[in-house]
Amino acid sequence: MPEFRTLTHSAADIDTARAEEIAARGNRRRLRAFLLVLVPALLAGLAYTFLRPPEYRAQARIAVKPAGVVTDLQTSAAEGATVSTAASAAGSLQAEAGVLSSRPVIEAALAALRGQGVALDEFGPDPVQGVQAALSAAPVADSNIIGVAATGGQPEHLAALVNALIDAYSRRLLDSYSSAAGGEIDALRQELQDLNRRLEEKRKALEDFRQAADIVSGERxxxxxxxxxxxxxxxxxxxxxxxxxxxxxxxxxxxxxxxxxxxxxxxxxxxxxxxxxxxxxxxxxxxxxxxxxxxxxxxxxxxxxxxxxxxxxxxxxxxxxxxxxxxxxxxxxxxxxxxxxxxxxxxxxxxxxxxxxxxxxxxxxxxxxxxxxxxxxxxxxxxxxxxxxxxxxxxxRSRMPSVQVIEAATAPVSAWRPDYARDAAISVAAALGLALLAMGVTELFNRPPRPPATPVIVPQPWIAVGQDLPPALAAGPAARPLRGPAAGANLLASPAESMRELSQEEVAALLRTLSAQDSVWAGLLLCGATPGEIRGLAPADVDAAAARVRLAGASARELPVPPGLCRRLAAAPGPDGGGAALAPGTDEELQRRLLCAAHDAGLDDPAGITPDTLRHTCIAHLVRQGLRFGDLDRIVGPLPADALARYAGLSPAGVRRSLAEVSAFMPGLHPFDGGQA
Structure with a gap:
């Protein structure tokens, strides 16, 4: 019985006039809902944006070099004192920023501005507190620069205030240093005078004693x-x-x-x-x-x-x-x-x-x-x-603190905040979004009824309607021909029917696509090893000189491999840092890598290429050459009797050869057979 797919779409025989009337009525409803929400939201947003008073910001940057620190003077003078600068630059600058915004400095700056006739009424009844609230001073990271900024509504007053603060801070810093440095030098000079006087007295007493004791020299x-x-x-x-x-x-x-x-x-x-x-x-x-x-x-x-x-x-x-x-x-x-x-x-x-x-x-x-x-x-x-x-x-002079004005404050010409253009754009966008949302909600509750759907039968491209199915499709997947080796090659009955035998061109393409490490275990599978035997390999199992690999387990044997594959296997890093590269730990990962490589190589039906496919290809290659089944066990290990009976169908009639008379490696392994490791 052929299969069909059913598609639905809107009825085509609705009355045209009624449809146009319904569409026009819906458009008017949507427009009305859109405008009723857009206009109030837009007016409210723009009013909030443009009714806010502008705030201006005057900024300046100064480079501050704090005064050096002199250690306490030692009375014995046997240990010299050293002159050093502040150890922590970041902490010193943070402290200087705090001094810059302190009340004494602000009071001195306000007094200087009042002397110039500048009134700062906008800072409230307590101008010092108002200036502290509007002022910010912070050091710039990884430098000796302090950024000073003042925010307010009068741009011309802000620039004058910041510059006056910098002047007051510079004078205060120099006055503090002068009082401290002058006392230090005077104390050193007084101590030097006392030492000179004591030296003169001690020299005179020593000379008088030498003459009285008739001592010619200080050497005995x-x-x-x-x-x-x-x-x-x-x-x-x-x-x-x-x-x-x-x-x-x-x-x-x-x-x-x-x-x-x-x-x-x-x-x-x-x-x-x-x-x-x-x-x-x-x-x-x-x-x-x-x-x-x-x-x-x-x-x-x-x-x-x-x-x-x-x-x-x-x-x-x-x-x-x-x-x-x-x-x-x-x-x-x-x-x-x-x-x-x-x-x-x-x-x-x-x-x-x-x-x-x-x-x-x-x-x-x-x-x-x-x-x-x-x-x-x-x-x-x-x-x-x-x-x-x-x-x-x-x-x-080098220890003397200094304040260098890198950038003086100037009267700002534009408002610092708010950004009217940005906030207006946000208001317009928000109003549009609300209007569209309201329009969508309106349409949600005013949906017209859906007309009944008419089934339409669409024939599938692989079904001939009114004709019998092809034999391959009628018999199901089991009757489909396998894709495998070159034309004329007989394929196996089960288990070969459930596997795919790769052609030599497909084997070579698959090995070229696999990574260098993955091609090692894939080559071992194509030589007759099983995934479990590959995982059990150790560095000592690889005999590079004889081009053989010792497989352990129930079917222990020595497997001949191409010399190039043997050298690559000996050089490949293992999971513990040694040699003998192992296959992935799970069959799922092994299958995944083979699927990726088969797909990248452009092989037909990449999902059908499994580790068993590679091993089956090796067995089929050996049996097709007439290899004796007694010698086959030395390569692939013992096989069940039913599997041997099915593989017997691939062996040529009347031809039975020993292992030395056949080619152990299929032509598709030529990248390994004598190739570079």
Whole structure:
């Protein structure tokens, strides 16, 4: 049974004369309602606008530099004072704006205006309070500028008032600074005079004490008494060292002589050295004869007897020489010890005689140094105060406050408020809006009755009225042909009937449209992986060298992928910052991205392109080449028996090939197969 749509519109056979009469009556009613609301509203709005008195505003801008601040003077003068300006410019300007609108400044400005013959009666019985209400002073942000404005009904008085306020404020600011700065400088000068007087007295007292104590210099070593005592002390130390060395030498010589040890070395006594040298030669000669002759021969040989006699004589002479030399050395050491002790006693006696003079001089010298330190402290204080006075006097001009008039107030020529043109336009617009609203409300309650509608049958463009429907439409959506690969390619029965098999041109167009990251998981789907297996990928599962991806799960396997796709997968950032880009977290997001890419690529029926469509296209590509179903599981994983039975219809008759004999990657994957990552 064909379908129809019914449209309604107004009746066309209404009496023309009656319709015109009804339209004219409605127009008159609308015009009357429009004018009855427009005219009163417009008159009221314009009356309110133009009956308000005008207000004028005189403005001026001044740049204010507040006075610098001097820190309190330190009595000790050891710490210098510094001159600084106000730390917070914003707070200082806010305070100056408050001073500008204060009562004393306004009173001074009003007094100056009265002296010029300007009457300010418009500000009421208390002019100061009236001026404060009409006056506004506020600092400009991020600057030292203060804006001054006065509002009133007399423009010529406003400009004079603002300018008089600026003059009164400038005079008050300078007077306050002069009284404060003058007292500061006078106090510094008085303190400097006191320090100079104390310095002169301290220098005179120090010089008198130096002459009385016979102090030549402020250095201890340069004074005669201390220099002499220091020299005697050094000499006494040296004499003590000599005595100690002499005593040790005498004691060592006596112990050696008592023990029979030699006290003189051969190298220190030439005679002893010669005797020992001759004895050594005789001993060597005897040893040579003993090597070549027997002891009996030696006892009978005259030469051997002669050598032994001479050696005995030499040894006796050596013993006598050593004994004599030891006694001589002991006598010399005792004499040296006596001389050292005599020198020590002499120096000790001299130091004892000068000790009293040294103590007296040390006390005087300590007093002298204390007086010098006091004088140095006074000079430091005087220098600090003098420097502070110089800085204060030099910076007085820079610290002096100033008020620079950037823009003087002038008599305004136009009213500041109200804006008559703007308010009149608002009044007209409001009156028109109210009139239109009233006209609409009037029409709402005066609508004419609607004539009955006549149904009109409009045939649909795909229905031939009075003819049978096409077979495809009559059978419903299940009988419509699928859009898929190139002509002549057989499509699958269910489940392929519910899926779409993409042509290689569509695959290439879809991959080019997808983003770089999305094309990675789309390529994996076209290689036989499932969305869940793609989401489970980890960086360690990608073997870029072998161009393979290890898939985990119930159908764990190694999936061959194009080298370019493998490199892109290894370089793609994952959700945790590592490699192995994953598919979106939900199937809905996966479907949404595929739909957008298919639509942008201009593919037919983009809603029919799903992740299962891409995987189905991969399986169909492999089966059409005659791949054995046993090898198919190594690519796409195990498939149900009914699915394999349906896919068998795509396999060519009598042709069964292994995985090595078929092309694992469809031509549409050429952007990845050997391409750049």
């Amino acid at each position: 070593d340069e004074n005669q008494v201390l220099a002499r005592v220091k020299g005697l002390s050094l000499s006494l130390n040296q004499a003590n060292e000599k005595v100690a060395k002499a005593e040790g030498r005498v004691r060592s010589l006596r112990e050696s002589l008592a023990a029979g040890r030699p006290v003189v070395r051969a190298r220190d006594n030439p005679t002893l050295a010669g005797l020992e040298s001759r004895a050594s030669q005789l001993r060597e000669s005897l040893r040579d004869m003993e090597r070549t002759h027997t002891p009996q021969f030696m006892d009978m040989d005259p030469e051997a007897h002669s050598l032994r006699s001479r050696l005995a004589e030499l040894e006796a002479q050596i013993a006598e020489t050593k004994s004599t030399a030891g006694q001589v050395s002991l006598a010399e050491a005792e004499e040296e010890l006596a001389t050292a002790r005599e020198e020590q006693q002499t120096l000790q006696a001299q130091i004892t005689r000068d000790r009293g003079a040294v103590h007296a001089f040390s006390r005087s010298f300590g007093t002298f140094k204390s007086m010098q330190e006091e004088l140095a402290q006074l000079e430091t204080s005087r220098s600090a105060v003098s420097e502070r006075l110089l800085r204060t006097e030099a910076s007085e």
